[in-house]
Amino acid sequence: xxxxxxxxxxxxxxxxxxxxxxxxxxxxxxxxxxxxxxxxxxxxxxxxxxxxxxxxxxxxxxxxxxxxxxxxxxxxxxxxxxxxxxxxxxxxxxxxxxxxxxxxxxxxxxxxxxxxxxxxxxxxxxxxxxxxxxxxxxxxxxxxxxxxxxxxxxxxxxxxxxxxxxxxxxxxxxxxxxxxxxxxxxxxxxxxxxxxxxxxxxxxxxxxxxxxxxxxxxxxxxxxxxxxxxxxxxxxxxxxxxxxxxxxxxxxxxxxxxxxxxxxxxxxxxxxxxxxxxxxxxxxxxxxxxxxxxxxxxxxxxxxxxxxxxxxxxxxxxxxxxxxxxxxxxxxxxxxxxxxxxxxxxxxxxxxxxxxxxxxxxxxxxxxxxxxxxxxxxxxxxxxxxxxxxxxxxxxxxxxxxxxxxxxxxxxxxxxxxxxxxxxxxxxxxxxxxxxxxxxxxxxxxxxxxxxxxxxxxxxxxxxxxxxxxxxxxxxxxxxxxxxxxxxxxxxxxxxxxxxxxxxxxxxxxxxxxxxxxxxxxxxxxxxxxxxxxxxxxxxxxxxxxxxxxxxxxxxxxx
Numbered sequence: 201x202x203x204x205x206x207x208x209x210x211x212x213x214x215x216x217x218x219x220x221x222x223x224x225x226x227x228x229x230x231x232x233x234x235x236x237x238x239x240x241x242x243x244x245x246x247x248x249x250x251x252x253x254x255x256x257x258x259x260x261x262x263x264x265x266x267x268x269x270x271x272x273x274x275x276x277x278x279x280x281x282x283x284x285x286x287x288x289x290x291x292x293x294x295x296x297x298x299x300x301x302x303x304x305x306x307x308x309x310x311x312x313x314x315x316x317x318x319x320x321x322x323x324x325x326x327x328x329x330x331x332x333x334x335x336x337x338x339x340x341x342x343x344x345x346x347x348x349x350x351x352x353x354x355x356x357x358x359x360x361x362x363x364x365x366x367x368x369x370x371x372x373x374x375x376x377x378x379x380x381x382x383x384x385x386x387x388x389x390x391x392x393x394x395x396x397x398x399x400x401x402x403x404x405x406x407x408x409x410x411x412x413x414x415x416x417x418x419x420x421x422x423x424x425x426x427x428x429x430x431x432x433x434x435x436x437x438x439x440x441x442x443x444x445x446x447x448x449x450x451x452x453x454x455x456x457x458x459x460x461x462x463x464x465x466x467x468x469x470x471x472x473x474x475x476x477x478x479x480x481x482x483x484x485x486x487x488x489x490x491x492x493x494x495x496x497x498x499x500x501x502x503x504x505x506x507x508x509x510x511x512x513x514x515x516x517x518x519x520x521x522x523x524x525x526x527x528x529x530x531x532x533x534x535x536x537x538x539x540x541x542x543x544x545x546x547x548x549x550x551x552x553x554x555x556x557x558x559x560x561x562x563x564x565x566x567x568x569x570x571x572x573x574x575x576x577x578x579x580x581x582x583x584x585x586x587x588x589x590x591x592x593x594x595x596x597x598x599x600x601x602x603x604x605x606x607x608x609x610x611x612x613x614x615x616x617x618x619x620x621x622x623x624x625x626x627x628x629x630x631x632x633x634x635x636x637x638x639x640x641x642x643x644x645x646x647x648x649x650x651x652x653x654x655x656x657x658x659x660x661x662x663x664x665x666x667x668x669x670x671x672x673x674x675x676x677x678x679x680x681x682x683x684x685x686x687x688x689x690x691x692x693x694x695x696x697x698x699x700x701x702x703x704x705x706x707x708x709x710x711x712x713x714x715x716x717x718x719x720x721x722x723x724x725x726x727x728x729x730x731x732x733x734x735x736x737x738x739x740x741x742x743x744x745x746x747x748x749x750x751x752x753x754x755x756x757x758x759x
Contacts, residue, residue, distance in 0.1 A: 228258070228261070229254040229255075229256060229258070229259070229260075230252060230254055230261050230263050231556075231559075233555075233563060234252065234263070234552060234555065234556060237552065237567075238250045238252060238263055238265050238552065239265055240567070241547065241567050242265040244571040244616070245571060245573070245601075245602075245616070246544070246547055246567050246616075247266065247437075247542045247543065247544040247547065248266050248267055248268065248269055248273065248435075248437055248543050248544060249264075249265060249267055249268065249280070249434060249543055250263075250265050250266060250540065250541070250542045250549065250552075251263070251264050251265075251276055251277075251280060251282075251461040251539075251541045251542075252538075252540050252552065252556075253278060253461040253462070253464070253465035253539040253540075254465075254536065254537070254538055255468070255469045255536070255537045255538075256534075256535050256536050257535055260465060260469075262277075262278040262461060262462075264276050264277055264278065264280075268280060268433065268434045268435055268543065269434075269435040269437070269442060269543075270437065270440070270442070271600055271601075273435070276434060277432075278461045278465075279420065279432055279460050279462055280432050280433070280434050281420060281425070281429045281432045281433050281458050281459070281460055282458065282459065282461075282524055282526060282541040282542075282543060283436060283445060283446065283457075283458050283519075283521045283523070283524040283526070284455075284459045284464065284519050284524070284526045284528070285446075285455045285519025285520045285521045285524060285525075285526055286386070286454065286518065286519040286520065287459075287464070287517045287518065287519040287526055287527075287528050288452075288453065288455045288457040288519070289389045289454060289455065289503045289517060290486070290503040290504055290517045290528070291412060291457065291503070292392055292393050292396070292453040292454075292503055293335045293389075293486045293501065293502035293504060294412060294479065294482055294483065294486045294502070295393075295396055295407065295408060295411055295412060296331060296396060296486075296502055296503075297481075297483070297485040297486040298411050298412070299396060299399070299400070299411075300485065301481045301482045301485065304399065305331060305396070305399060307331055307332035307335075307502075308330050308332065309330060309331050310328035310329065310330055311328070311329050311330065311331060311334065311391075311395055312328060314331075314395040314396075314398055314399055315366070315369070315398075316366065316398070318370075319366040319369060319370050320369075320370050321369055322369070322372050322373060323374070324340065324374040324375075324378065325377050327377045327378050327379070329374075329378045330378065330379075331392065331395070332490070333378045333379055333388075334385075334389060334392040335392055335501075335502040336379075336491035336500045336501075336502070337383060337384050337388060337389075337491070337493075338378065338379050338380065338381060338383070338491050338500075339385065339388045340374040340375060340376050340377070340378050340380070340381075341369075341372065341383075341385045341387050341388045341391070342383070342385060343383070343384055343385055344386055344387055344710075345360070345364070345365065345368040345372075345387050346368070346705060346711060347364055347367065347368050347696075347711060348360050348364075348710065349698065349701075349703050349711045349712075349713060350710055350711060350713065350726075351701070351713055352444075353726050354443060354444045354522065355444045355445075355446055355447055356446070356522075356710075357447065357448040357449055357450075358446070358447040358448075358449055359449070360450050360451060361449065361450055362394065362450045364450065365387075365390070365391065365394065365450045369391065379491075382492060382493045382494050386451060386455065387451065387454070389503070390448065390450065390451025390452065390453050390454035391451075391453075393451075393452055393454070394450065394453065396453075404423075404452050404453055405422065405423040405424060405452065408423075408457075409422075412479065415478040415479060416466065416467060416470055416477075416479065417466070418459070418466060418467060420432075420459060420462070420463045421457055421459040421460070421464070421467075422457070422458060422459075423452055423456045423457060423458070429458065432460070434524075434541075434543040435523070435543060436521065436522060436523015436524050436543050436544070437523050437543055437544045437545070438522060438523055438544070438545045438546075439544075439545075439612075439613065439614025440599040440600045440601070440602035440604055440614045441599065441600070441604075441612070441614075442523070442600075443522045443545075444522065444523075445458075445523070446521045446522055455519060455521065460541075461539050461541055464526075464528050464541070465538075465539045467528070468528050468529065468530045468537035468538065468539055469530070469537040470483070471483045471486075471487060471515070471530055471537070472530040472536075472537045485501075485502065486501050486502040486503055486504060487501050487502075487504050487506065487515050488501050488502075489501055489506045490502070493505065501515075503517065504516070504517055505517060509558055509560070509561075512531065512532075512558075513531070513532055513533065514529060514530075514531050514557045514558060515529055515530050515531075515532070516528065516529030516530075516553065516554075516557070517529070518548070518549075518550050518553070521545075522545060523543060523544065523545055524541070524542065524543055524544070524545070525541075525544065525545065525547075525548045525549050525550075526539075526540065526541050526542070526549065527539065527540040527548075527549050527550050527552070528540075528553075529553055529557055530557070531557040531558065534557070534558075536556070536557060538553050538556040538557055540553045540556075546626070546627065547566060547567045547626070551563050551564035566626060566627070569616075569618075569624070569626070570618070571616045571617055571618060572617050572618060572619065572620075573601065573617070574620060576601070578620055579601070579602070579603055580598055581640065581641065582596060582621075582642050583596050583597055583598050583661070583662065584596055584642065584661055584662060585658070585659050585660055585661065585662050585663070586644065586657065586658050586659065587657060587659050588647060588654045588655075588656035589654070591608070592607070592608045593607070593608050593656075593659070594632070594647060594656060595607075596615075596645070596662070597612075597662055602614050602616075603615040603617070603623060605625075605632070608728070609727070609728035609749060613625050615631075615632070621633060621634040621635075628649070629649075630649035631647075631648045631649075632645050632647045632648065633645070635655075642658055643657065643658055644656060668715070668723060668725075670715040670716060671716040671717065671718065671719075672716070673700065673702075673716045673719060674700075675697065675699060675700050678697040678700065680735075680739065680740070680741050681695050681697070681702065681733050681744075682695050682696055682697055683695060683741070683757050683758075683759050684758050684759040685743065685744050685755035685756065685757050685758065686755055686758045687753055687755040688753075690707065691707050692706070692707050693705070693707075693746065693755055694711075695744070696711070701713055702714050702715075702722060704722075704724075704731060712726060712727075713725070714731055717730070720732055720733045720734075720735060721733075727748070728748065728749075729746065729747060729748035730746075730747045730748075731746055731747070732744065732745045732747065741757055742756070742757055743755060743756045743757055744757070
């Protein structure tokens, strides 16, 4: 897999999971251990920046560490713009609650009444999906739709259209009755945004601005960036690599907002003090626990998650995109609201957010390990290709003041230095030691993982990769390949096409584009794999063969 693939995998971390330049006035509200943790994570280059905001009745404080990007960035401030990912769901849930308060919809309304003509929502045992089920993640809809095609793995939702969404809804078979079980769903919340927009006759973003963002005076919270917001952007990163901003298109209600620490702290505190204000009733409704989540101490409201600790509520949501992580929440019993934003896909910031809401919740230790910063010259001499075993290489490259490693057929990972020749990966836990000759030239890499040490001699420079050319194949020929192929018991490769693009999806995995090398041979760009279709004398497709990791796996066409 390439660096791009990690953006696809980030979809799985896109949403809820359980649980030094200082801004003015960090005294009191932001404790020393949090300031130390934030400063350490930035100083050790685990993230380009972190901004923390805390507000109580005594006032608000911000802690701002780092810069908007690894190279050439500006110092971050409370007004720096970050992607907030799935925290958008709290806004979509609040939008639903506000429309309920105004009598425009009911939580118990079946979604069939909101869908366009010809689109039919799935049912199970005559039970319909309601608006509440979508907001509570109990609809039975999956986390992401299986017909997402990931045409651009670095911006994986961008090509997913409203038509794709409604096609999926019309054909999906629910695995259980709606309301029966919590299953976190980006699809469900994205659909909810679409349905509320359709009912109001107003595009989703404009509906948010009119009903929530303008009444709460949040000018720097938008999907479409204003010219002013564009001057204050933090840039997303995955380790050493700067990555694209995400565009969620048809699923905007699941995670498409950008915002600032100042705006988000204002939002969290407004929810905390929901006894007054233009959205008071809607905020109370949205934060009311309704549905058990998949942890015994967590319930779900309309968008928000509500954790109970020692009989006290913590109301929160987190978010993650390809290059950002975020946390927003409040603790009614302590009278505190919190926001934490960072412009990297790891480490997360949930531990900081929960610790601020509940001091008994520990700060994470995964990012405490000190690192050293090496010069470009020191890094450059270590680059090259190291062969751990025949045909399996560790390609070491230099990027933005880091070393990166790409094992054969795997993603690119960022290495962190503890000395001029010793490096580690925070996740997965692994590392490498370079062996140098008397002149300081690297001769081998010893890779440490799973309690084993594997030595690989340096075989030369990393070969320059050239993009494989694609051939255009007549869509009529591609149509012959569509169908289901039995790879293993319980493992089916489903092949589809859209126009002149072919896609393949293995059970439980994402739908990925495959590109033609010949009329019957296709390859993936995001993984080191290819597919050959077998065609009989009559032109009928009978099977495919998946080629990966030196293994050829045949799959008979079954449908």
